[in-house]
Amino acid sequence: MGNIFKKILYFFLKKEGFGAPNKAHITSFSTGKTVITAHESMELSSSLDEKVLDAELEIGNLITANFDTPDNLLSYIRTSGTRVHKIGFLNPVLNRLKIQTGYVPIVTGIKAGILNLFLNKRIAFELKDVFLMPNLYEKPITFFYQFYMWYFYKNNLLYTDEKISSLLFEMDNEDKHGKIPTLSYQESDALSKIVKTDINAIKFVMNIRETVNKTKFLKKNSQSTEAEN
Secondary structure, three states: OHHHHHHHHHHHHHHHHOOOOOOOOOEOOOOOOEOOOHHHHHHHHHHHHHHHHHHHHHHHHHHHHOOOOOHHHHHHHHHOOOEEEEOHHHHHHHHHHOOOOEEEEEEEHHHHHHHHHHHHOOOOOEEEEEEEEOOOOOOHHHHHHHHHHHHHHHOOOOOOOHHHHHHHHHHHHOOOHHHHHHOOHHHHHHHHHHHHHHHHHHHHHHHHHHHHHHHHHHHHHHHHHHHHO
């Protein structure tokens, strides 16, 4: 994802040199509507930062408490209203449809029709708010990363749509970075936020794993010392 981030930064630098939007206005990535002035935009950014910190605190507590029982996090996802589907056998289909595993906010059209046939045994051309889960215990750290991203989408800290999701898949799997300049400024802004959050999510869950493993090691040593005494 680091290469993607560089491409997006280069794109923004290019736009800044060739008629970027007025910096006194910003665009809300959660609604796509223009929101007021530079002063108020700074307040909005500060408020968003606080929400991000609150979200990471909650995510950290949830993952740490359920590090060895990730099924509990799946239950948490379900109780939040997101449908969970375990789709180990569907990976080749998802690759053909250019859909990532993890949280899928919405899919429409023929892609949704195909997925609904596999997942829900019915014909429908819209599928939304679903979590597509590969083998849970095969790569639990990947699941924790996906849980982090789900939490941000679910709590409106990130925005995406089908166009952005499809581009993310292509950038991640086919290196089609040339499509970035075809996005609107608002779409590019949303995409850059997703990529930054993606990088943060990876670092975050790796730090949690390191902390949990250290805690387990210290606890084991402490128990061994007590047993010897």
